[in-house]
Amino acid sequence: MDTARLTCLTCGQANRVPLDRLDQHPRCGSCGDPLIAAKPAELDPAAHDKATRGDELPILVDYWAPWCGPCRMMAPEFAKAAQALAPRVRLAKLNTQDHPEVSSRARIQGIPALILYHKGREVARLAGARPAADIVAFVQGKLGGRG
Numbered sequence: 001m002d003t004a005r006l007t008c009l010t011c012g013q014a015n016r017v018p019l020d021r022l023d024q025h026p027r028c029g030s031c032g033d034p035l036i037a038a039k040p041a042e043l044d045p046a047a048h049d050k051a052t053r054g055d056e057l058p059i060l061v062d063y064w065a066p067w068c069g070p071c072r073m074m075a076p077e078f079a080k081a082a083q084a085l086a087p088r089v090r091l092a093k094l095n096t097q098d099h100p101e102v103s104s105r106a107r108i109q110g111i112p113a114l115i116l117y118h119k120g121r122e123v124a125r126l127a128g129a130r131p132a133a134d135i136v137a138f139v140q141g142k143l144g145g146r147g
């Protein structure tokens with residue numbers, strides 16, 4: 001059976017989930033939190049690095065900051081996109097004010113910025129605030145039918 005490795009965004013534990021159970025609300029074997037939440041998870045640097053470097057399920061990260069008006073405007077759109085893309089893609093947020101070293105490593109030049117990662121690689125990035133439909137179309141276009 002095909003499985004996907006995905007990092008628990010709460011505790012950082014690597015989990016292996018059968019692909020045909022992604023839509024059955026899989027939970028982390030370590031902390032019990034949902035592995036695929038209905039709303040974007042807030043990442044700490046450790047979870048960010050594990051998920052973007054090792055996960056076999058695509059993850060879209062929103063690099064944002066509390067002082068950034070366009071970031072705050074986009075937040076509900078990003079949450080809508082998370083619902084539309086679940087459970088094939090996870091969406092998460094990284095606070096660049098709290099974790100500037102992470103955004104520096106990701107070479108973020110301006111926020112909001114979205115980076116799509118899959119199997120340890122950066123697939124594509126999208127700059128600027130976007131409506132949910134644009135975010136969904138961006139992800140689906142970049143992943144094609146391979147999901």
Ligand code: ZN
Pocket residue numbers: 008009010011012013028029030031032033
């Ligand atoms: Zn966990």
